[in-house]
Amino acid sequence: MKILTVIGARPQFVKACMLSRWLKIDHDMKEVIVHTGQHYDSNMSDVFFSQLNLAKPDYQLSIGSSSHGEQTGKMLIELEKVMVKEKPDLVLVYGDTNSTIAGGLAASKLDIPIAHVEAGLRSFNRKMPEEINRIVTDHLSSLLFCPSQTAVDHLRNEGIKENVYNTGDIMYDAVLDFKERALEHSNLLSQLTLTANNFYLATIHRGENTDDLKRLSVIIDGLKQLDLPVLFPLHPRTNKQLKKWNITDTNQVSNIMFIEPISYFDMLTIASQAKYILTDSGGLQKEAYMLKIPCLTLRTETEWTETIDSGWNQLVDLSTSKNIVEAVLKTKIPKDYSSLFGNGEASDLMYQHIKSWLK
Ligand code: UD1
Structure with a gap:
């Protein structure tokens, strides 16, 4: 089974490294990593790959900065070419950036299923480009991995109910x-x-x-x-x-x-x-x-x-x-603390769901 991972911005490198580990040890899975180049300075990109031991991208699209439409559009064009060539069984996208929506759109136009990590987040402020990126990506996705119950509820309110999982937050895995x-x-x-x-x-x-x-x-x-x-x-x-x-x-x-x-x-x-x-x-x-x-x-x-x-x-x-x-x-330090984002096993759970969904 081939998974194509689309990443491009700082926080996505952190999230992807945790799930990538599971895909690496599974001999039935092959992960192809595509870096859109949304973040390109060495201190915004390279240093994350080396510290997190994330495999070098198989494709470096080097899209760089421009207006939102242009940046997303250029990504869409290049990602489609990679997806046509690689024919993945699933496209994996993370968070709410322009790289996320571009990955989701490119895959959906080619009828390739999408898994969205950090699904269901809502600020309810549609002026934020990230809010639009999240909503659209969620509605295109076949597998939705939510960091919390609130995120699951948001999806339910928008009519998205199938293959929605509260896995906990993958960033918590990374912190631990x-x-x-x-x-x-x-x-x-x-x-x-x-x-x-x-x-x-x-x-x-x-x-x-x-x-x-x-x-x-x-x-x-x-x-x-x-x-x-x-x-x-x-x-x-x-x-x-x-x-x-x-x-x-x-x-x-x-x-x-x-x-x-x-x-x-x-x-x-x-x-x-x-x-x-x-x-x-x-x-x-x-x-x-x-x-x-x-x-x-x-x-x-x-x-x-x-x-x-x-x-x-x-x-x-x-x-x-x-x-x-x-x-x-x-500001004071609150007395109470509870684990809001799962137990640090989000990436393991996501991997299991992906594996059984692809069977
Ligand atoms: C993006 C995401 C945001 C995420 C953030 C993480 C979108 C719409 N926003 O915002 O959701 O929280 O990444 O950091 O996708 N630039 C450089 N060097 C770099 C990267 C960026 O100089 O390595 C400059 C560019 O001039 C660009 C500006 O930073 O104009 C902003 O870059 P952009 O791609 O819009 O992303 P972020 O603001 O980082």
């Missing part, structure tokens, strides 16, 4: 598997002369924040007023926008320490030792919860509502920078 190794290997904290619990970690990359001058200014202003250093690994998109609007001199700003994008091991280490995490990333909101670090989500809504209900995550209204400061001051 890599955390110790990450802590052993990463020395970023000492290089930056930071100590555990004495800094905040911030990441921003969503278009709704980076492409809106007012929101981006409010975020930077708010972070500047915090009482501890803020370590801020800069996504290329954010870096570009900060420079374009001259919001701040990224080399020299008060308590904010801007650094290049960091590897998965560095991120796990930094995230697990930060006092709080401030982010608009979907993945990092969950990782904060998995690592038991309070999170402040700099968005108006989130698809990870369970983390909000648990008290470990909160949404921050970005109308003024004061709101960020006040939210940080009010």
Whole structure:
């Protein structure tokens, strides 16, 4: 049986490496990995493949950046060619990026079944490109792997009921598997002369924040007023926008320490030792919860509502920078903690479902 995996952006490399392991040890399965090239800088791509021991892609499409339509369209054209040539039995797509929807569309036009990892997530904000990517991909998929019961319920409400599985979250598998190794290997904290619990970690990359001058200014202003250093690994998109609007001199700003994008091991280490995490990333909101670090989500809504209900995550209204400061001051470590994202066996379960579905 041949599985064709489509990946292209940072978080997809993390998710894919866990399932890829199972496919590798099964001699009846052959995995063909296609990298769309959505993320292409070495610190956004290569470093993940080497740290996670993910096989080198069989196809590197090198699509790179452009507008959403153009990027997705170019991926669709190239992915169709690969799928026609490889004739896979199943196409595996992850998450909610343009690579996900392109993989789903290319496969569905060729009548190849699709399995969607991280199915059923909804922010109910259709202005987000990711929301459209998720909805369309879910409706094209034959096998849907949900990280939580909430995600299963969302699919049910949209009439998707068959082959929907609550497997738990594959990112939790990765956190459990890599955390110790990450802590052993990463020395970023000492290089930056930071100590555990004495800094905040911030990441921003969503278009709704980076492409809106007012929101981006409010975020930077708010972070500047915090009482501890803020370590801020800069996504290329954010870096570009900060420079374009001259919001701040990224080399020299008060308590904010801007650094290049960091590897998965560095991120796990930094995230697990930060006092709080401030982010608009979907993945990092969950990782904060998995690592038991309070999170402040700099968005108006989130698809990870369970983390909000648990008290470990909160949404921050970005109308003024004061709101960020006040939210940080009010944040406390909740007393209760329960496992919201399964038991770390999501990739094993997905593999079993794929195997029996393909029989
Ligand atoms: C994408 C996903 C988002 C996911 C995120 C993970 C979509 C619509 N969004 O957003 O769901 O959470 O990845 O990081 O697919 N760039 C570089 N070097 C790189 C990669 C990107 O310079 O290696 C720049 C490009 O100039 C591009 C910008 O970053 O314009 C944004 O890249 P894009 O492909 O839109 O993805 P993300 O913003 O990362």
